[in-house]
Amino acid sequence: MKKFALIGAAGYIAPRHMRAIKDTGNLLVSAYDINDSVGIIDSISPDSEFFTEFERFQEHAFRLKRESAMSLDYVxxxxxxxxxxxxxxxxxxxxxxxxxxxxxVPSTEVLDELALVELETGRRVYNILQLRHHQAILDLKEKVEREGGGEKYDVELTYITSRGKWYMESWKGDPRKSFGVATNIGVHFYDMLHFIFGKLQRNDVHFVSEYKAAGYLEYEKARVRWFLSIDAGDLPESVKGKKPTYRSITANGQEIEFSEGFTDLHTKSYQEILAGRGYGIEDARHCVETVEHIRQAAISIPSDGEAHPFVLAMSSQ
Incomplete structure (x- = not known):
């Protein structure tokens, strides 16, 4: 049984990590967050220590480290x-x-700094790249590899996840803290595209605002028009009033259905990490490079066939 600490225990994604720790047969020993809305710990690891000050959390971890039988294995x-x-x-x-x-992390420079700390400490960093474990994504990757060369796939990625007014008041709405909407809600999609279609060859940005972003990516095996948004107004009419999220990926006009199957991806990620097959710094480099470029790139006018339909619709209004 491995012993875990959790930083950021009151966040949206933290319960998936807590559940993954429990479901892999391990123990959440301590948790930290500046906010104390963490009652979910009671249903997963009620004996876990909890701190709202990082200094107290860190000192507790150092005390555990002195006792080899109790020292933490993972954070x-x-x-x-x-x-x-x-x-x-x-x-x-x-x-x-x-x-x-x-x-x-936000940039390759900071990624390289992490690699140095790995060398200094002899420990490893693993990134949750959960879509690499989704069966529909694995099936598509296998199909692309099986079909080999030839024409590049024509791919369209649309992800709209409605967020209320609270979003812009939180750290997520501050680009200094979230690094913008494309990074915050898009980075795992860029990793997925690289995972399936190979190295990135072009990265054009067609639109960026506080609420949405769009552009064109060209990989070794695909041309991708992408659109990401937190604006409920962008939801298709067929979805408005029924669901807050719209997620679509098409390859050569064929929809890739992956709306389901997200529930256990963090547990699967933990299983792979604990088995020595986790994704580390170099696995994350490609998507970090992608979002870093998107944040820095000048807005370009789309070439024929490279604009996402939602961008075309905005430009025609």
């Missing part, structure tokens, strides 16, 4: 994006391997 990081680097480094220097949510 899971679910804190706001801009704190990932600091919390990962803290976990590594505690002598633990670290499992971190996406995006791992």
């Amino acid at each position: 899971a990081v679910c804190s706001p994006n801009y704190l990932h680097h600091s919390h990962i480094v803290a976990g590594l220097r505690l002598g633990c391997d670290v499992i971190c949510e996406k995006p791992l």
